[in-house]
Amino acid sequence: MDLSRLEQVSEFEWRIPMRGPMRVPGVLYADPALLLDMDDKVYEQVVNVATLPGIQKASFAMPDAHWGYGFPIGGVAAFDPDEGGVISAGGVGFDISCGVRTLHTGLTATQLRGRLKNLAEELYRTVPAGVGSTGKVRMTHADMDAMLAGGASWAVGRGFGTPDDLARTEENGHMLGAEPKAVSERAKERQREEMGTLGSGNHYLELQEVAEVFDPAIARAYGLAEGDLVVSIHCGSRGLGHQIGTDYLREMVMKAAGYGITLPDRELACAPIRSATGVAYLGAMRAGINCALANRQIITHLVRQAFRHVVPEAALPLLYDVSHNTCKEERHRVDGVEKRLFVHRKGATRAYGPGHPAIPEALRQAGQPVLIGGTMGTASYVLAGTAAGMETAFGSACHGAGRRMSRHEATRRWKGREVVDELARRGIIIRSPSLRGVAEEAPGAYKNVSAVAEAAAQAGLARKVARLKPLACIKG
Template sequence: MHSDYHLKRQSEFSWRIDPFGKMRVPGIIYADEALISDMDDKVFEQLCNVATLPGIVQAAYAMPDAHWGYGFPIGGVAAFDADEGGVVSAGGVGFDISCGVRALRTGLTIDDIESRKTELANALYRQIPVGVGSTGRIHLNDKGMTAMLTGGARWAVEQGYGDPADLEHIEERGCMAGADPGEISARARKRQQDEMGTLGSGNHYLEVQRVAEIYDKKIAAAFGLEENDAVVFIHCGSRGLGHQIGTEFLKYMVLAASSHHIDLPDRELACAPINSELGQAYLGAMRAGINCALANRQIITHLTRQVFADVLPRADLTLLFDVSHNTCKVETHTVEGKKRKLFVHRKGATRAFGPGHPDIPETLRAVGQPVLIGGSMGTESHILAGSRQGEELSFNSACHGAGRAMSRRQATRQWKGRSVVDELGARGIVIRSPSMRGVAEEAPGAYKDVRAVVDAAEQAGLAHKVARVEPRVCVKG
């Protein structure tokens, strides 16, 4: 390992950077030896920067998929106490507020789907707006926008998108409390008005997958999963609205930092005290952004159901769970034996509540919250369950995906989109995308080995492996 940072090995799967300079707490990284050797020093630099922020509690954490982000590392977790001058950071949440993954069971096995796969891929690609310049069929006026920003997936269900039973299986039961649509600018509203129910681009996707392997039969049964089942993964976020909120508040927070006596080690870590007007305004706006993402995934779920009803009428799509990656949420955690109310930032990290947590739907409470880890197109994704040790280790957080291993630029030099599609096609995976260069940038080889990431997360105790799924159809933004 050639790192300028002194990484102390705490256990086989955790590493520690002791506080130095202005760091208030240590940095802790969960990874195996191979993953940590491959991590760019920028990850450690960013983690140490996070550790300098006011009111940070216990440690700044990096998950096994951590990579160089902006401000926080992607795969970064940090909790702040408002009563100790703690901050909320627009940079710590990022531009794609509440980007996340939801998984649906289909009631079908992969054998039911295999012969209709191409038709299914074509219909999904036709019905679900994807890629740059795509717009949804829903056009929200100001009143509708405010209702959506307040109600999230609950609003979407009231509008006829999906089933009330879905809500139970979404974080916050589909509606993030404390959203303040009054903090959403006219520009953010305008940017979102035609984007509801769109997948977006980049690493966002919709996949039909096969449950290829079950690691834990008992939990899989509780999740309603069996080997060879067909499932759907949807990965997208809060679209233009979230991006605009992030853009605007990042600037407000940078400009106000000195008046809040905050010395930013990196402007991208822009933050404001939780107990300040700006901090509260951002929390209200960010929560509205979370609702936008939840509503968006709910509408896409509805569109997916319509496609399945047309192509495979026997299908019955039920929601396994919906997780968000880029958020700041108020949670109660025990720190050194004391219960504390903390503002937990997860940037490219998944909340992973362990068995018994009251925020897990009753039907799943005994086994832990489903943790959905999206892999790269053409490899595999994973379903895990939150662990009991998770609270102590990482404020109940786990990894979120494979994480990129190389830049988009390097990827386009190495692969051509058409040949990626052909190679995956030869393995029976149908890809639909509006952009071949986009496919090349997202080539499976441009990502880390998701299995190594998930194994490290399990071995570190962050979450427990339940099932591995492999793509059969991928609609890519």
């Protein structure tokens, strides 16, 4: 990205001034190196989002932002329904409520020594991963609707996990306002055999060691200490979410003109929040969130089963579960006035500051855990939401490392076998059904996750709590 097109506000905050049809400015949080590495398309997309009706404060891009469709990935935008605000399927993404959950194990990485490979194999056998894989849970029509209405609560009711898990999941594991009837039969059909599957692409299941603690007080509140072994799961709403995205992107494109919305590009398809399409999408998207929460809950159960076989002494309570492709109705202050807004976070994580009532009581004073998925060869991060972040980007932070090169370029540079062997030399075990998939996800295809986490911290979006080092990764 050309920095001369930006106004520098501080070392980690840059502004795109309002021009033309922009209703608000653009704001990018990143250091110069991250910005220079960002595609110019991110600039275009931040500007395009700033033109949409009812947008509040600014069109934001997080430090891991990259070129998406419609909205940038790493984009945050909030809309006021009282000012004609819109909701956008492209502003949420196809993988609705894709997210990360991290589990404690009660063990240190050292205590696992000698059993790591067996555990990785057992996890690979137990958790379905990759293109064409199917889950072990068969869903009737009634099951499907109950799951879409109930989310992780439904899964726990079916024996996949415990009520304690729900308390450590955003929305207590149950997104209210879901409308299973707003979800098409095609979407439900796509999901029929996909409950409890990891998916493919950048989705993973990883054994990690807490390699560094930056904020001992918050780490203590989160139950993290250096040397701890944790498990992180990154996946979303599977075929159901993808089909909801497809269905409503189409409907929004077809109906935009009828709603009086002029789209600079079809990829910005959206509908007024207070319209039949907007209301239907909201209900379907919330059902998609429940699907993702239920999916991660079932995978959690499978992870616990695998551990029981190899590491029976481990207990696996949930640290937290965050989603990073959502639109949520939230209260925020804009110019001193509290408003009810619909906050799109596409490839961005909610990061509520200390004291927020949505945070589980045990974690509330520390701020919301923000789980940042990195790469299988570098690191992941645990951050914490801040009070300052609530005042800037609606309590939001980055979601991952963010890609820096296309999949095509990655396969040109790396071979899957070489990546697996190189990581093995560094003590990291990779298990995946696809070597090409591993090459496309090579650590070098991503930005420097440490720089992303640092930029989020320096911009005041979140505090750095801990760095997690990968030990074994099951790639979809």
